[in-house]
Amino acid sequence: MGPQRSSARARSRRSESKSSRNSPATSSKASARTSAYDRNFEQHLIDHQIYPNNRAAKPDNWADINLRMTQPRASLSPSKLSEEAFEKFQKISESALTEAKVMNTAFPIILGSDATDIPSEQSLLFNNLKSLTDETVVDAKPDFYDGSELEKIHPEIRESLSSTIIPPTLRHAPCPPNFFMKAKGPDGSAAVAKRQACYDGAFGARAMTSMRQYRQPPILDHKALSITTTFHDSCLRLYTTHITDLGSEDGPRYHMTQLRSFAMTDTVETFREGASALRNARDWAMEQREQVISTANMAVGMDDSRTSASKSAFEGDASTEGGPQPSKGRNLAAPNQSAQP
DSSP: OHHHHHHHHHHHHHHHHHHHHTSHHHHHHHTOOBOTTSTTHHHHHHHTTEETTOGGGOOTTHHHHHHHHTSOOGGGSTTTSOHHHHHHHHHHHHHOOSHHHIIIIIHHHHHOGGGGGSOEESSOOOOSSOOSSSSOBOOOOOSEEEEEOGGGSOHHHHHHTHHHHOOSSSTTOOEEEEEEEEEEOTTSOHHHHHHHHHHHHHHHHHHHHHHHTTTSOOOOOOOOOEEEEEEETTEEEEEEEEEEOTTOTTOOEEEEEEEEEEETTSOHHHHHHHHHHHHHHHHHHHHHHHHHHHHHHHHHHHHHHHHHHHHHHHHHHHHHHTSSOOOTTSOOHHHHHHHOO
16 A cells, blocks of 8 residues: 555646646746846847947947037036035935935936926836837836927827837826936946846837938938936946947847946046036937927928818819809808818
């Protein structure tokens, strides 16, 4: 009886093991999506032609952006930013032990008091955007991002490009996104922050390029239109993301390139330089958004005008060919008026 019982118990264990492998919990782990905290995340991005810090492929406007970042800011002059104020920032930055504390205390000081003039959001899940890879990675979720007011974009464009320019499913969120921040506490991983920045920046580059090319001839330059920043252990880094190989059989390639880095608690001069770079880069990103929105809206408006003009000409020809014209007292303008945009 002993061997029979032992064999029965073994069969039972094998059955339980097989059952556990097929359990919902195990299946859910198997289908879990990859994130920047996984070591293979960067290789996954590279496999899908999203390249982190690829210095071999700088954007055409890399030097221009760097020059723009050096412009002085009146809000950071010695009369506005004293040594005492800088020492206060040092204490705040060095005592911020978590990502949330960094974003709520240190980051606002770097942004400056006029930061609220630009539409922005924090920690919104980008769950409305189509995948950049194969839908096996998590949705992007920058700690902070800038966009423009949704109402500025023509409804046709919003409808047509929704899955590339409108990040969350929430209504009225800023778009298209093209300025991002990812922060970490002192014990956080700089490598994770960089991978997240690379991922966020690619979404921004795609959004801006789709807006820039809406109803336009193919644009073949390699200009960056998106800025991504990281802040870890009081070190600020700024990157661009740009696209190459548009329209190729292999699909577009996304390149993240570092612009500058600053040790923000080093000296007051370094803080001024870094904060100026961030604020200028943010203003530059806003200008790029306004430009692509204006160009896309004009393209829609011109097409609407052509359609309206063609329709009016056709209706005029038809009424002329139709014989005697009705008297001026009849209101025949109403149908045409209602068709105008």
